Amino acid sequence: MDKIKIFAPATIANVGPGYDIFGLALEHIGDTIEMSWRDDDQIQIDPLDGFPEIPVAASKNIAGIVAQEMLKKQNIKKGLNIRISKNVMPGSGLGSSGSSAAGAAFALNELLGKPFSSTELIQFAMLGEKATSGKAHADNVAASLLGGFTIIKGYKPLQIFNIPFPENLYIAVVHPQIEVKTSDSKKVLKKELGLDAVIQQGGNIAGLVAGLMGNDFKLIGASMNDLIAEPIRSFLIPGYHQAKKMVLENGAIGCSISGSGPSIFAFTDGKAKAKEIAKLLSDFYNQLEIDNKVYCSAINKKGCEVKL
Secondary structure, eight states: OOEEEEEEEEEEESTTTOTTTEEEEEEEEEEEEEEEEESSSOEEEOOOTTOTTSOOSTTTSHHHHHHHHHHHHTTOOOEEEEEEEESSOTTSSSOHHHHHHHHHHHHHHHHTTSOSOHHHHHHHHHHHHHHHHSSOOOHHHHHHHHOSEEEEEEETTEEEEEEOOOTTEEEEEEEESOOOOHHHHHHTSOSOOOHHHHHHHHHHHHHHHHHHHTTOHHHHHHHOOOSSSHHHHGGGSTTHHHHHHHHHHTTOSEEEEOTTSSOEEEEEESHHHHHHHHHHHHHHHHHTTOOEEEEEEEBOSSOSEEOO
16 A cells, blocks of 8 residues: 555553553544655655654654664665654653554554564564653553553563453543653652562552453452552652542542653543543642643553554
8 A cells, every 4th residue: 555544542551550561552542643655765754733842853753763663674765754643742641652653663564564563563663662761661552552451571572462351441531731751750760679569569460460350340449559650750740649539539440640640540430430530630630720631531452543
């Protein structure tokens, strides 16, 4: 094919205790990417509407970096036109860079006739993540590409798989309109944990997996305790602890920081409760005089997909 239009969903990474391990894809929130072949060998990226700070040079743009590596791997000297429409702000904690990286990999693979496997596409997309955050992590890009709830078992070799989850599990998200850069957010984390904390964190990870696979909302909620990122990153998010306490008292299953923040997400039993929690979160940040956006979503099972 000569051109394609795809959707790459935004994501929530870490998902409570699963730091750099868990990821999930969201519905209707993410990047739309249009890609087509050129007659020369240049990669042309259109300026992004509303995001003048995002570079358009192929060597500096996340999508351009991914595309360059994929074409190089196939020994193809052709150019591309790339247009990205972003639905989530960079620095939101909702996998904005991961959506661009995953979407570029998915779209170009389609144009090339699908020569690369899902694992290979994740590896290409990780190069885009490395360019923006300094680390080639897979939790966002894997969830965006594969959809569903993903687990990163390891990187050497890269092992990623999906697990089942309750059909009625919904997510309320609030994005206070402040920016927390992933690279900065990673710098503040402790490099070591004590043995007791490691054991507790491992138990929470196992409990969350068991709760998701067993449709056990009570176990999911009891396992949404993070000892690595939340205790430190919460100080970067105004009102975080009050917001978390409020949603848990009003029927949310669990609550935590989305990715590096500042977005906060809450699991709920059903769409109606998700809408209720989202409104509470929005009202709370309005009272703090902090602009915000809220989203309600089920877990997106499809991941990246072609748009007609």
